Amino acid sequence: MKAKNFTRRKFVGTVSASTLGAVAIGSIPAFGATKTSNKLAILGGNPVRQNKSWPDWPYVDKNVMDSIEKTTQSGIWCRIQDRENGTVVKFERQYAEMMGVTRCVAVGSGTQALHTAVEALGLGPGDEVITSPYTDPGTIAAILSARALPVLADIDRYSFQVDPDDVERRITKNTKAIMPVHMMGQPADLDRFLQIARKYNLFLIEDACQAHFAKFRGKMLGSVGDIGCFSHQSSKVISCGEGGSIISNNAELMEQCYTVQNHGTSKFGRTETIGPKYRMNEFEGAILLGQLPTAMERHAVRNKNAQYLTSKIKDIPGITPQKLYDGTEEGSFYLYTMNYNKEEYNGVPREKYLKALAAEGVGLSPYIKNGLHREPWVDNIMGRKEYQQMYGKSRLEEFKQDMACPVCDLVCDEEMVMLWASGPLLGTTDDMDDVINALAKVYENRDQLKSI
Template identity: 35%
Template sequence: MSNHKGRRNFIRNSAVIGLGATLNFEKVLPTVLKAEGKPALLGGAPLVSTPWPKWPMWNRETDEPLVLEALRSGVWSRAKKVALFEEKWAALIGAKRALTTVNGTNALITAVAQSDIGGGDEVILPPYTFIATLTAILNAGAMPVFADVDPDTFLIDPEAIKKKITPRTRAILPVHICGLPADMGPIMQIAKQHDLVVIEDACQAWLAEINHKKVGTFGHAGCFSFQNSKNLPIGEGGAIVSDDEVFMDRCVSYHNLGLPYGTASARPGSKLRLTEYQAAIGMVQMERLVPQTVTRNENARYLRQQMNNIKGIVPHILNAGVTQAAYHLFPFRYDQRHFADLPRAQFIKALQAEGIPCSGGYTPLNDIKNLGNTFETKNYKKMYPSSELSYERFRENNQCPKNERLCQEAVWLPQNVLLANKSSMDVIVSAIQKIQKNAAAIHKNTSK
């Protein structure tokens, strides 16, 4: 299984059954802060035997009435509940308008397509992101250009963006990956200087803020995902937000078969409408989002502080001005030199064995195989000279060495872990310390 496809399965499987909608994790506390004993990977008792908070959360008594109302109404296609969800989401994010789509991928596809981005244009994106970001660019017939990341933040580096701008650059797609806000101040300055469109991929960054302004509202448009693993889970779903009324009219038209809407005349389109019962689920989940986001930030802040005391564990750094992150994932880097050269894959297995859900995250998106057969399609061959469709040239022009290293060192914890109590963060730290203390033995006995 590829890391791109495995991300959702990892998050879903890590949200094991047990605690329902509560945030308690008290049963774990007797094992806290003791890094003694044989590692679980070598047959010892795991530090965690009680499941972490279940995801997604659902309360039959409080959550089902609105959904049942939608089902029993017989009005299942887009109608009043979808419009109300969009109104509530726009208000929560701080945008004039929101438009729902069938998923976050198509929110990105729609936003790119209706920003007049197409064949011959170059669009700058980070290599550390889900494949949907790249898909939106390729779907428009544009050429992706990868700018390297800052490994400390896991996010696109504005200085790297500057180096990738050419006369053909049309847009920047910064990604607030893991729910960590990208450095939007400098990015917007670069865009203004070069007259570029900025579409924020906020598909993992609901309610994340820079100086109390929500991400997704800095650029021309912002895109969100409500897939089942996400912090606002609907099953599938997405949304675009923007203050540009004309642009949003075009997006509405595009998502509804290209039919005229508002200021938008008829155009090539698709059918990407959300359903009424999905909107009902979304409005129920939206009620939880604010308090859950606060809890995730409080626990993440404490966990970062504690991890800083472990040599070889380098937690992410938030960009200056970040007042709130979303924490769809809690990422940190692993330096095996401080763990008796225990490979990252074995460290992850050892941590999982102790009862801590985790994964290694993304592989480099700028790897040419992620482009599939795009450069071999008839349209790309007609839009670009053969020299630009050379795999070797593309690889040479899109090297991102910092991202290569990040992909080798990164470890992710899923967001539902951060919904446990503060003492549960100490369990995570204790598990890492236990592995570090026994790293040589784990390396010796698992490398055979």
């Protein structure tokens, strides 16, 4: 839709019948309805969304509570107390089945899952792993904990995913793996990453910590590469406060993952390798087990609502829903994200735009403040004796000099906006219409933004 033809009055005609009904009865302000309806709420107008709340999160129901109570009363609180029928073992079996793989190993966090995978693949001192700067610090913590070198490649401006072309540019003789991060719960460009992994004989580690049940070309994310890792931290769509899981169809690799996370001790009781103690406890397993029976119902609601949002938001100038790659079938929608183009809003910076939306009752926000290439860990490892010995001064200097990720900087500083989605995307169509109408109202009244 061309900007000059866009008005919210016209746009309201494209949203759902439920929205139009709400406008008719006055629960959603239509332009022209009051003296202040053409005014942004932050400047005294009527807000689009008032006195409404989003669905609660984390998800709790009777099934979850019963599972916790049963575990408490059992006295079996550690996974090694019941290696056959404990809650952690049951979760591993059920989650593996849901993800379409043969094996799952549960651990204490997504970071622990990634570190376990890195160690199990034999990556360590002298090895390089290429990943994204636009991610949680746990992604690189997993690599650093193995004393490997995290090499950061820039991202795509509209998908927010690590850019395969920049990944390939950064491959060296010491590169052993690539670790694409499925940001916001959407697939990275896996067709390209599979091609790159085959071409250079590299491991493909999927950081799917945000991407539970997302599907790419008929496969669940995490099952496409050599190994996949998930987080079950409280904000995630399958959550237990903290927690993580690892999946793969490679039986030998998964046995090694079990051994690594069990302080290097195999299922046969022999201490065989170096490993931390990353075991998931039975209470975390109980919470996850309680959620699994209805998890796909919530997954379907998020996808339905996300598709609805995208179908309407794509016609609002200056706000672009996250780009999805060919092969994407379903997303986790841990976050629903968009790209903000300030040029369509008369150069108004993102901060003012977000303040205007918040006043309308729809709170969007940036996500990651700084790409990891701008964080102090880079200088920290440059000064560490072990990294100097393992990689050499010249490689470390080259590593730092080639750290620039300008697209990531643009996304972090100016463009990315998001609706946290684990809870909000479980809302009603009327809730989604509130988001759409708030975005449309702010665009139509964009000339007022400079007054904020």
